[in-house]
Amino acid sequence: xxxxxxxxxxxxxxxxxxxxxxxxxxxxxxxxxxxxxxxxxxxxxxxxxxxxxxxxxxxxxxxxxxxxxxxxxxxxxxxxxxxxxxxxxxxxxxxxxxxxxxxxxxxxxxxxxxxxxxxxxxxxxxxxxxxxxxxxxxxxxxxxxxxxxxxxxxxxxxxxxxxxxxxxxxxxxxxxxxxxxxxxxxxxxxxxxxxxxxxxxxxxxxxxxxxxxxxxxxxxxxxxxxxxxxxxxxxxxxxxxxxxxxxxxxxxxxxxxxxxxxxxxxxxxxxxxxxxxxxxxxxxxxxxxxxxxx
Numbered sequence: 001x002x003x004x005x006x007x008x009x010x011x012x013x014x015x016x017x018x019x020x021x022x023x024x025x026x027x028x029x030x031x032x033x034x035x036x037x038x039x040x041x042x043x044x045x046x047x048x049x050x051x052x053x054x055x056x057x058x059x060x061x062x063x064x065x066x067x068x069x070x071x072x073x074x075x076x077x078x079x080x081x082x083x084x085x086x087x088x089x090x091x092x093x094x095x096x097x098x099x100x101x102x103x104x105x106x107x108x109x110x111x112x113x114x115x116x117x118x119x120x121x122x123x124x125x126x127x128x129x130x131x132x133x134x135x136x137x138x139x140x141x142x143x144x145x146x147x148x149x150x151x152x153x154x155x156x157x158x159x160x161x162x163x164x165x166x167x168x169x170x171x172x173x174x175x176x177x178x179x180x181x182x183x184x185x186x187x188x189x190x191x192x193x194x195x196x197x198x199x200x201x202x203x204x205x206x207x208x209x210x211x212x213x214x215x216x217x218x219x220x221x222x223x224x225x226x227x228x229x230x231x232x233x234x235x236x237x238x239x240x241x242x243x244x245x246x247x248x249x250x251x252x253x254x255x256x257x258x259x260x261x262x263x264x265x266x267x268x269x270x271x272x273x274x275x276x277x278x279x280x281x282x283x284x285x286x287x288x289x290x291x292x293x294x
Contacts, residue, residue, distance in 0.1 A: 016113065016114045016115035016118075017087070017091070017094075017096060017099070017111075017114050018090060018091075018111045018112065018113050018114045018115070019113055019114075019115045019118060020111070020112040020113050021112075021113065021118060021122055022037070022103075022112065022122035022123075022125075022126040023126075030105060030112050031126075032126030032127055034062070034063045034064075034127075035062070035063065035064070035065065035106075036105060036106060036107055037064050037103055037104065037105055037106065037112065038064065038065050038066070038067060038103075038104050038106050039051060039055065039064060039065070039066045039067070039101065039102070039103055039104075039119075040066075040067045040069055040080075040082075040083060040086075040100050040101065040102040040104060041066055041067070041068060041069060041100055041101050042068070042069040042070065042071055042073075042080075042100050042101075042253070042257075043068075043071075043248045043249070043250045043253065044071035044072070044250050044253035044254045044256070044257040045100060045101070045257065046151075046205050046206070046208070046209045047100075047101050047116035048069075048100055048101045048116075049205045049208065049248055049249075050116055050120060050201055050202060050205045051101050051116055051119055051120055051123075052066070052248040053201050053204070053205070053244050053245050053248055054120045054123060054124065054134065054198065054201055055123060056243070056244035056247065056248065057134065057196070057201070057244045058123060058124060058127060058128055058134075060123060060127055063127050064123065064127060067082075069082065069083075069100050071250060071252075071253030071254070071256050071257045072253075072256050072257050072260045073097075073099075073100075075097060075098065077096075077097040078097045078099070078261075079096075079097030079098035079099050080098050080099070080100055081098070082098075083098035083099070083100065083102055084098045085109075086098070086102060086104055086109070086110065086111050087111065089109050089110050090110040090111040099114065100114075101114060101116055101119060102114055103119045103122075117143065120134075120198060120201075121135060121198075124198070133195075133197075134196075134197050134198040134201070135197065135198050136192055136193060136197055138192050138199065139192060139197055139198045139199045139202070142191055142192070142199035142202055142203060143199075143202050145177055145180075145181075146202050146203055146206040149173050149174065149176070149177035150174060150177050150178070150206050150210060151206055151209065151210075151214075153170045153171070153173040153174040153177065154170075154174050154210055154214035154218075155170075155214060156170035157170035157171040157174055157214075157217075157218060157222065158214055158216075158217025158218045158264065158267065158269075159217070159264065160217070160264045160265040171218075171222055171225075174226075175225055175226070178226065178229050178232060179229070181203065181229070181232050182229040182230075182231050182232045185231040185232055185235050186231050189235075189238075191203060196242075200239060201245075204236060204239045204240075204245060207232070207233075207236045208236075208249065208254075208277065209254075210226070210274075211273065211274040211275055211277070212251065212254045212255065212258070212277070213254065213258050215269050215270065215272070215273075215274065216258070216262075216264075216266050216267065216269065216270040217264045217265065217266065217267050217269070218267055218269035219267050219268050219269055220267075220268040220269050220271065220272050222269060223269035223272040223274065224272065226274060227272070227274050233274060233275060236275060237275060237280045240275075240277055240280040240281050241280050241281070245281075246280065246281030246282075247281070249277060249278075249281045251277055251278055
């Protein structure tokens with residue numbers, strides 16, 4: 001198998017090293033069998049957080065076990081040493097960092113996928129059964145909006161050394177996206193139709209990252225403009241109180257991961273927290289015990 005080594009530290013979502021898929025029958029090779037597959041996740045990572053929430057919404061704790069990884073990768077190249085054997089078994093002479101998230105095949109001891117959107121879809125479609133239908137039409141558009149117009153725009157808006165006009169344009173893109181979501185959520189509970197879907201998982205994790213990571217590199221005036229979307233942040237509070245969401249919110253881990261990886265400069269926006277995430281998470285269920293998570 002040919003793979004592309006990944007950068008140890010990157011501000012954008014990296015290209016996945018493995019993109020195998022779970023099929024619907026034995027002819028696919030990786031077909032859905034309870035307890036055949038294992039997730040390796042850190043919920044301090046936005047992609048790991050999305051997968052963990054999806055996993056809980058689908059009720060897959062017995063069907064697809066999870067190994068919880070440390071918030072801060074322990075390998076000097078930015079990967080997890082615990083994942084190195086899986087990577088080396090899956091690709092000859094793999095030299096890149098062993099990054100999470102990982103969906104692994106316990107039967108073969110090899111990696112199926114490191115691509116979070118595929119993993120989430122395959123869990124839902126392969127093991128969803130009678131659970132909620134998380135992928136109605138339209139979820140892809142929300143994913144694109146979150147990646148390009150919120151996550152990446154927020155990174156550019158807070159990038160040290162960038163030209164002022166570039167930062168201003170990125171902030172305008174970010175605020176336009178939040179404004180569109182504010183209008184969409186006015187008078188409704190969920191983003192797509194009348195039920196919770198993967199679009200809500202995607203947006204919630206993006207808002208968590210916006211407040212707990214990107215905010216630290218924005219000035220106070222910019223953060224106050226982010227706050228000025230009451231329907232959007234009320235929506236974030238509601239989801240945080242949902243057991244499948246708030247139980248996985250590792251605020252200390254996110255902070256430690258950010259400080260370990262961050263190469264930017266802290267700005268005045270750090271002092272303007274948008275939500276008290278811990279208080280709203282306390283309204284939901286207590287996080288499950290994770291003895292191997294540090």
